[in-house]
Amino acid sequence: MAGDKDDEIEIPAGRPTINDIARMAEVSKKTVSRVLNKSPFVSADTRAKVEEIIGRTGYSPDPQARGLAFRRSFLVGIIFDNPNPQYVVNMQQGILDGLRGSGYELVIHPCDRRSRSYLTDVRHFVERQKLYGVVMPPSISEDEQLARLLEELKCSYIRIASVPLDRPERMIVSHDRRGGEAAARHLIELGHRRIGFISGPSTFRSSHERRAGLEDGLAAAGLSLSPDHIAEGAYTFDSGVACGTALLSRAERPTAVFCANDEMAAGLLQAARRAGLRVPQDLSVVGFDDFQVATQVWPTLTTLHTPTRDIGRLAALKLFALSDEAEEPEIDEESLVMRLVVRESTGPAPT
Amino acid sequence: MAGDKDDEIEIPAGRPTINDIARMAEVSKKTVSRVLNKSPFVSADTRAKVEEIIGRTGYSPDPQARGLAFRRSFLVGIIFDNPNPQYVVNMQQGILDGLRGSGYELVIHPCDRRSRSYLTDVRHFVERQKLYGVVMPPSISEDEQLARLLEELKCSYIRIASVPLDRPERMIVSHDRRGGEAAARHLIELGHRRIGFISGPSTFRSSHERRAGLEDGLAAAGLSLSPDHIAEGAYTFDSGVACGTALLSRAERPTAVFCANDEMAAGLLQAARRAGLRVPQDLSVVGFDDFQVATQVWPTLTTLHTPTRDIGRLAALKLFALSDEAEEPEIDEESLVMRLVVRESTGPAPT
DNA sequence: ACAGTAGTGGAAACCGGTGTCATATGCAAA
DNA sequence: TTTGCATATGACACCGGTTTCCACTACTGT
Structure with missing residues (x-):
């Protein structure tokens, strides 16, 4: 038993390792490991002692070693x-x-x-x-x-x-579909009958769902979405301008347009301005997402807040x-x- | 030398490890390690052999083990x-x-x-x-x-x-300062003399520098920034609206305002609209950043593109x-x- | 009193790499 | 030929954790 004067508990210099904790708690590293991994095979006393030392030293296991x-x-x-x-x-x-x-x-x-x-x-x-x-x-x-x-x-x-x-x-x-339906209900309540839609890229399901929701809402009111009032955008501002320009030049233009996202709705506002239409007096616009752009354009966008x-x-x-x-x-x-x-x-x- | 029938090179099942590579190349793992770490103490032959096997097996060292x-x-x-x-x-x-x-x-x-x-x-x-x-x-x-x-x-x-x-x-x-100076030069070339500034929060150096640049440019033309034409914003749209409203209600309002970022510039556009001012006929606005919002507002923003x-x-x-x-x-x-x-x-x- | 068993702790191997050190080899200099 | 040195390679410990396996308790039931 040479050198057993050194059984004082020492605080190691750098970051402590599991070995330091084991030494200080006078248990094996395996026991510390059991505590760390919440194994049930550790007595309450031992667990408490180890946890006290872990707390006092601020030890936390190395994710790399653990991961290895x-x-x-x-x-x-x-x-x-x-x-x-x-x-x-x-x-x-x-x-x-x-x-x-x-x-x-x-x-x-x-x-x-x-x-x-x-x-x-x-x-x-x-x-x-x-x-x-x-x-x-x-x-x-x-x-x-x-x-x-x-x-x-x-x-x-x-x-x-x-x-x-x-x-x-x-x-x-x-819940994109239900969001689209809420947009439809809102516009229908405001008295709109000719409601248009600017979709996102066809590769995005969200856009399909938002449209399906819109159609659900329209159908519930005995309305439907005219192919003439649909344009396919790309979820970008520019595509919103382009689709908006196209929709607003239709012979029977929609009195309201639901856009599959806010960016395109912002683009539609731009198109409406260029076409000399006032929003919302001549045209109502609903966006989707409620991102910052929705409150940074004029007029500010009615939209669906996505959590x-x-x-x-x-x-x-x-x-x-x-x-x-x-x-x-x-x-x-x-x-x-x-x-x-x-x-x-x-x-x-x-x- | 029992079992040396098995010196066939086998491709391991899962992801290969350094040991697999070493075995296949018939060298020690340390030598593979040397190749990986571009140690100069590897002969060209050995290096080529190891690299060939690494390439063939698609081996790449485990970052966790390496990191450990x-x-x-x-x-x-x-x-x-x-x-x-x-x-x-x-x-x-x-x-x-x-x-x-x-x-x-x-x-x-x-x-x-x-x-x-x-x-x-x-x-x-x-x-x-x-x-x-x-x-x-x-x-x-x-x-x-x-x-x-x-x-x-x-x-x-x-x-x-x-x-x-x-x-x-x-x-x-x-180079925020030089950016501010470029904004100043642009506005001065357009004939503006009363130029305002909407700053970011005082905790952002970028805002100070953009202002300093503006002042550099003004000074070069014998102009200066009137305290009356300065407002402190928070780099947000809303603060841009508030600061804009304040600046535009000054007795001698500026004919141009440089905003420390695009968001606030967008806010300023909003404030100008509410105040019945046309941009750019009655008021010129310069933003900073050239983020998406710059092209999504109307009119689109003259701004400084940050790389x-x-x-x-x-x-x-x-x-x-x-x-x-x-x-x-x-x-x-x-x-x-x-x-x-x-x-x-x-x-x-x-x- | 004597096994059998569950609960507990430790030694050693392992995960996949790198560092240290010793050894083997080749070639120039003594 | 021997020495000396640089280059090339490998054996082994180690990084900081976990897992495997085994030994040692302290209880039970008979």
């Missing part, structure tokens, strides 16, 4: 191709909300679905980093090839889309639920409802 | 508190441009400087992940406490700001240069110049 042993990382990825900066930032914030306090971090991976190497890039990204999971917002979420790739790589994922695409535990379905950040948070929580690390979060469906925000761009139909 | 041995990670962080989504997304894209092909990934960490735990949060983030480096755009880049914290944690960082803050190798200085994405790319490259992993990138100063984009919101001064 677990054969996975503590990183969550977001793979996206959505062109709207505000959508992206809100979604990132939401995911981080859900990750907070878990020790997981968020790694971003924007991509271009048209790129030849897109799937290979994603494969390298997920495989190399051994991601814990990924979140995919639209429209990348609708890519079945990508979903199959992640399946093959055994990487958990959550898809956010406006229609159910696969197993519900891996999906968050946004992007809430959806992001939910996505992170669902990811944890997938691997039994947490309970399936109670989905507060009400918080995901898209609410109509009435501003200046809608008014009674011209007589 | 190196005592650092292959993650770059971006710490930001900038409220503009488009700035954030452009910056992220730029950093990713610079990281592409390097094997590094980008981890995001938005934060709120007013939060009590902000510095602690950053410390945990950087320390736990053992980040290779971080990029800090304004205004978080101006926080000296944060810089000292990173110094203490021995974490490389690049600060992006409109004035030099510390050692140049850790800074990217944006956010290029700056982000440069930041990533500089990070590598800090640790001799790469040459100091040749800073193409010309690509960082902020160019005036003339659109509809500026015109000759009213006579």
Whole structure:
């Protein structure tokens, strides 16, 4: 028993490791590991002692070493191709909300679905980093090839889309269709009968759903969407200008137009101004998203508020639920409802 | 020598490890490691053989194991508190441009400087992940406490700001002042003499610099900025409306106003409309940033284009240069110049 | 009193890389 | 021929965790 004068508990110099904690608590590192991983086979006394020391030293296990042993990382990825900066930032914030306090971090991976190497890039990204999971917002979420790739790589994922695409535990379905219906009801209540629609790109389901909702609402009032009053845009401001110009030059132009997003609605306002139409006296406009642009144009846009950040948070929580690390979060469906925000761009139909 | 029938080269089942490569190349794992790390002490033959096998198997080393041995990670962080989504997304894209092909990934960490735990949060983030480096755009880049914290944690960082803050190798200085001067020259050439300014929050250096540039330009023409024609905004649309309303109600109102960003310029347009002023006939407006909003308002904004994405790319490259992993990138100063984009919101001064 | 069993803790191997150090080889100089 | 040095390679420990396996308690039931 030489050198047992040194059984004083020393605080190590740098960041403590599991060995330091074990030494200070006078247990084996395995026992510390059991405490860290909440194993039931640790006596209350031992657990308390170890936890006290962990708290006092501020120890937290090294994610790399942990990950190496677990054969996975503590990183969550977001793979996206959505062109709207505000959508992206809100979604990132939401995911981080859900990750907070878990020790997981968020790694971003924007991509271009048209790129030849897109799937290979994603494969390298997920495989190399051994991601814990990924979140995919639209429209990348609708890519079945990508979903199959992640399946093959055994990487958990959550898809956010406006229609159910696969197993519900891996999906968050946004209520775009009901949003479109709310827009329709609002315009119909204001007396509009000739209601037009500017869609997003045909590759976006959200645009289809928003249109389907509009048609639901119209049908309920005995109305329908005339092919003459539909234009296909690209979710961009410029496409909104172009589609708006086209719609407003129709012989029987609509008295109200529902746009599949705010950017295009802003473009439509521009087109209306150029055509000498006053909004909302001559033309009512409804947007979708309730992003900043909705309050920065004139007149301000009546639009549907999308709870992007809430959806992001939910996505992170669902990811944890997938691997039994947490309970399936109670989905507060009400918080995901898209609410109509009435501003200046809608008014009674011209007589 | 029992079992030497098995010296056939087998392709391993899952992802290959360094051991698999070593076995297939009939060298030690250490030699493979040397090839990976470009050690000069490997013969050309051996190197070629190992590289051939690496290429054929698609092997790439595990960043976690590598990081564990190196005592650092292959993650770059971006710490930001900038409220503009488009700035954030452009910056992220730029950093990713610079990281592409390097094997590094980008981890995001938005934060709120007013939060009590902000510095602690950053410390945990950087320390736990053992980040290779971080990029800090304004205004978080101006926080000296944060810089000292990173110094203490021995974490490389690049600060992006409109004035030099510390050692140049850790800074990217944006040319906000010259941008402000260009705005001034433009307005002066159009005949404006009473030129106003809407600033950002006083905590943003960029706003000071943009104003200083404006004053440079005015001084060169023998003009100056009247205190009556200055209002302090908050870089937000609403503050632009408020400041605009204030400035336009002055007895001698300015005939042109330079806004420290586009959002506020959009707000000013709104205020002008409410005040019954036509832009640009009665009032010229110059913004700053050239973000999407600049082309989505009416009239479209004359503004200064900021090369956010290029700056982000440069930041990533500089990070590598800090640790001799790469040459100091040749800073193409010309690509960082902020160019005036003339659109509809500026015109000759009213006579 | 004597096994049988569940609860608890430790030693050693392992995850996939890198660092240190020793050794083997080739070639020029003594 | 021997020495000396630089280059090329490998053995082994190590980074900081987890898992496997085993030993040692302290209870039970008979």
